[in-house]
Amino acid sequence: MITARRFFARSEPWVLAAIVILSLLIQARSGQFFTGNNLVDLARAFIVPGLLSIGCMMVIVSGGIDVSFTAVAALAMYITDKILLQSGYEGNVILAYAMSAGFGLLMGALNGFLIAFLRLPTLVVTLGTGSLFTGLMFGAFSASASDVPPAIVAHGKETLFTAVNSDLGLSSNMPSQILILVGMLFLAFLLLRYTMLGRGIYAIGGDEAAAERAGFNVRAIKMFLYCLVGVLAGITGISRISMMAYADPSTFQGMELTVIAAVVLGGTRVTGGLGTLTGTILGIALMMILANSLILIGIPTYWSRAFTGAVIIIGTGVTAHQIASTHRSQRDLKKT
Amino acid sequence: MKKILTVTLGLLLCVCIAAPLFGQTYDAAKFKSSKPQSQWKIALVPKDATNAWFVRMEQGVKRYAADTKINVFQKGPPKTDAAMQAQVIEDMIAQGVDAICVVPVDIAALEPVLGQALSKGIVVIAHEGSSLENILFDIEAFSNEGLGQALMQVLAKSMGEKGSYTTMVGNVTNASHNEWADAAVAYQKTKYPNMALLAAEPRVEIMDNLDTAYQRAKELFKKYPTLKGILGTSSLSTPGTARAIDELGLKGKAFVTSVGMPNENKPYLKSGTVQAVMLWDSAEAGYAMLAAAVAVLKGEKIANGINLKAKGWESMQFAPGSKKVLLGKSWVNITKDNVDSFGF
The missing domain is CATH 3.40.50.2300 (Response regulator)
Structure with a gap:
């Protein structure tokens, strides 16, 4: 049983509360938050950061940090896009996803090798490889914004349903890519909850030496983890360009910081061992609602960055404070 | 005594550091190059190396290179980022280029580094940066x-x-x-x-x-x-x-x-x-920027009516009250009727 005290010592309820308060504020200021078309717009904005956050959260839980996943996503989708365009491919979009995931896997494997086998610090490695992948994209492939092949254009036009706001006569389409996000979240849930591999990710984040003694193959788990992040990034790349029908190589730049901030906001402990998918989803939801509602709230453009910064500081501050006070109370318990 | 000396030196240092920040007028005639034309190296730094607009601009740069055989090239930051652009310009200064043409991301972020370039005798020409201080000329496709x-x-x-x-x-x-x-x-x-x-x-x-x-x-x-x-x-x-x-x-x-x-x-x-x-055609703008830089390096006088040899840029006029900003007449409305005629 989870007691009320333990429940509120977690960060999810606080993030959820922040989302509810923010939603009510937006609703009060615009009357537009709880309309079908607005919710669809928000869900659409949620897809790409949501996909990226899954891998990002697992890496942080394992005690590492990855800042290269946006570079992986950009390079994987860009190479895929160029190959398919040049070969005049007209078939199914599944090949695009598979290729991009494959390129992502290769790049993730490089991260994994450097981190798991050479035991280099994760931040330094991923800063380096992230820069390398971006550099390759602009140097070796001299990347520039590009069209996308017909399969990806068609994929971008797939619509699950259309939400119509009859008051204003506005409509919004729910893109089919949301299904990919739901599918990936489900697989990640199964992995983390029911497999030894998933438990191992938590174990090495909690205490690597202890995990090793308990029989976990730490190297293999880390290798798997960074490969998985690469695959997810590759898939995200294709989702992104299909929704805009336009492959812009700099479309992901800067997004890694938003995603990491959201994951931490969702209660994932930066030092590893602790974190949930639910918290991550809530963290991303809060960040995306905020980023896409400043006009609805009526915040002038010149103030939007200050407002966003303040919410992140307050949000992560509350989370960190909660976790710190839990530690304090545990320590106090030991003393008595 | 020592104190006075320290204060004086301190003030002097402040003035030196702050000097590039204040409006200066540079005499373009002093930037005439003594080197032969074949040794000139001119860099064009766009806002973003990947944006289609600047990819098109690079075509103008390549055309200029082919037309004049002068060593001109384009090098931009991988994304639209003021700090990264300043870094690229610093790299160009370190490489010893003779002229820098720049399409600025952020005016304030570039003033110090462009001031540095000018103080080393490098010609600085801007485009879409009419309020920049540390440049010789800014050329605009139109007002x-x-x-x-x-x-x-x-x-x-x-x-x-x-x-x-x-x-x-x-x-x-x-x-x-x-x-x-x-x-x-x-x-x-x-x-x-x-x-x-x-x-x-x-x-x-x-x-x-x-x-x-x-x-x-x-x-x-x-x-x-x-x-x-x-x-x-x-x-x-x-x-x-x-x-x-x-x-x-x-x-x-x-x-x-x-x-x-x-x-x-x-x-x-x-x-x-x-x-x-x-x-306006960014390829023509790139071409015109390089032509302006070369005119300064050759010691030609930049005056009303100067021809920068690109389409719409044949007769440049100074903006009213300005000795730095030159305006051309190069723009076009793109509609469903002519959209197919551009080839890009």
């Missing part, structure tokens, strides 16, 4: 006022000269974008009394990102149901907003125009969501 007015004419025509509109810029720190938008608004106030700038949200920022333009446009139309028009500046504002207009079901009720590239806007021009976007 910012002229483009702002032309954009407003297009939007007003689409909107039937009535209704509420707002402006959308790449970044709120982008000088040219804001000058175009200001000029457009001023022009609307004198010419189109039945149109009104949206007072609550007069300027929206899209961070030079297509997806952000789409999201911001959706928000605007949800929050302000009477909003009828968006006057964009960044070339990404029209395709992003047009996608939002189509999806929201506002085609024929809401309108957008901006500077824009033919290919990116073709589907929306053909379908009728967008009536026209404006363009």
